[in-house]
Amino acid sequence: MKKAVSPFENTTFRRLFAAQITSLIGSGLTQVALALLAFELMGVHAAIVLGFVWASRVLASVIFAPIFGGLVHRLPRQSWLIGLDIGRAVLVLCLFWVEDVRLLYLLIFLINVLSAGFTPVFQAVLPDVLPDEAVYTRALSYSRLAYEMERVLSPALAGIALFVMSFHALFLLNALSFVVSAILLSLTVFPAMVVGERTGGIWHNISFGLNAYLQTPRLQGLLALHLVVAATGAMVIINTVAYVQGELGLSEQATVWVMAASGLGAMIAARLTPWLLENHFNDRNLVLIAGVIMLLPLVPLALTKPDVISLAILWAIIGFASSLVLTTSGRLVTRSCRKADRSAYFSANFALSHLMWLICYPLAGWWGNLGTNIAAIGLGLVGLLGVLLAVWRWPVKDVEALKHWHEEMDHQHPHYHDEHHQHEHEGWEGEEPHIHPHHHHEIQHSHRFVIDEHHAHWPRH
Structure with missing residues (x-):
């Protein structure tokens, strides 16, 4: 078998990847700065602000991603992405002067709206840049790896930066990162757009991606697996602090290390996914097995009280399995649509996957208040439902x-x-x-x- 070439041999991908890395680092710094700004404005009630940050991200993705994805096929993608980067830079820069929590809410929501227009369109460009599926899969692997590394390393980078500057300056760095990303995108040669066949009105174009996605059996299966990712991921994000610091009586540092274990598992999976798909599994089998693996760590949590080392291993398993699904999802979306419709399909995937998180976040919090074991049982049942739906809706013989x-x-x-x-x-x-x-x-x-x-x-x- 001929070995697939590296995506980094493609100049366009190198610049797109550099733009992604740059904006990810900046966004990670802002997450830390937002927590500090929230405490400055709200004191012990800062959790309310941070809760709004999470809620607005999910709501903006669910509401606005299909709108942008349905209409962007009529616009030049390069100009669209550059414009959104510049818009995000301006909005993040405004955070430097925020002194009123209502203005903070508005700016956060607008930043998330622009991100909902940027991320899926950016994702839809990659298969045009790398038409060979094996090379594209490696690009997805590196993209997922970058995301997970940012999630693990950004708090450390922010901590180092805070030794030499105030947390307000982190907003300036994030704004600069978006400007650098825009410059990199402006220097990138984008593939020519394929003219689409859609000519209907605004509502037809907005609803097209969602309708098409929900009618495609393999994507119905993928959506069900997004429910599994959200159920297990919400367990990790929402209930780790209460379990580690409440039930085990450990420190904040222990919580950070346990959360980092999930990211480490995800990074390992991101690198292994191309090898697994090329040598051992087809897409359907790999992500269905990953769905089952995601649920296994919830069993000991429901029945026993794991120590912190065991919990870190369990979280790493969840991160590993969820990354297998998320890395493979780009292949499945690309395989399910025409080139001209990729932005609409990727935007639908972005919106519907965030809808699964919108369902699971409050469930994780509600059940978590009743006990970690109750949350593990409840979210485990939700995840099991997702796996069963995926097996049912996604045909075994997934012929094209x-x-x-x-x-x-x-x-x-x-x-x-x-x-x-x-x-x-x-x-x-x-x-x-x-x-x-x-x-x-x-x-x-x-x-x-x-x-x-x-x-x-x-x-x-």
Whole structure:
């Protein structure tokens, strides 16, 4: 078997990855600075502010990601991403002068809205840059690794920075990181956009990604596994502090190290995912096994009282398994859509996965107040439901080419001469893609099937 080349051999990917790293570091510094700013403004009630930070991130993703994803196919992606980076830089810079908690809430929400427009569109660019699936999988691995490393290292970097500057200066560094990211994006040669076939109104374009995603069986399975990731991840994020410092009576440092174990497990999985997919598992089997593995650490938590070392190992297992799902998800989304529709599909994946967190966060807090074992049982049952739904909705034989039927119709939209557009021209229609009235004969045929303008429903077999 020919070994896949490294994605870093691609200049465009190197610059995109550098932009991602830069903005991730800056965002990580801001998370620490926000906690300190919240304490300055609210004192012992700072948790209210931090709760709003988490809630606004999830709500902005659920509400605005499909809107941006449905409309961005009409805009130049490079300019869109650069504009959002500049917008985030300005908003983060404003945090430097915040003295009123209401203004802080507004700025945080707006930053998260812009991030909801940036992240999925950025994700949708990568498979255009790296069309070879093996190379793309390695790129997903590095991207996930960068995210997890930021999660583990940012508090340490912020702590070092605070030795020489005030926490307000961390906002300046984050603003600078977004500016550097924008510069890197401006120096990047983006692949030419493929003109899409969607011509409907605003609502049609906004709802397209969600409707298409929810009609695709493998993505239904992926969404169910996102529920497992959210259930187990919420257990880690919400209940670690209460268990380590409350039930075990240990220090804040112990909490930090236990949380870091989850990130370490995730980093290991991110590096192993390409090797596992190339040599041992297909996508479906790997992520379903990962879904089961995610649930196993909740069993000893429900039945016993693990010590801090055991808890760190359990959290590392959850981080490892969840990273297998999250790293593989990009392949599954890319496989399920046309090139022109990738932003809509990735935005739908971004929004719906955050919806799973919106469900699981309050459950983790509610059950956690009743006891760590109750939370483990409750969230374990939620995760088990997710695994069962994934097995049920995702066919074992996940073939891409499906036989299906088209009714006779007349319409017009931008199109290339693919398997659905074989017709005569009069000479005035121009180069492809072009728009003109055309006729579709009634036909039954088989090809790679995705939900798009010509395939509104998944075929039944």
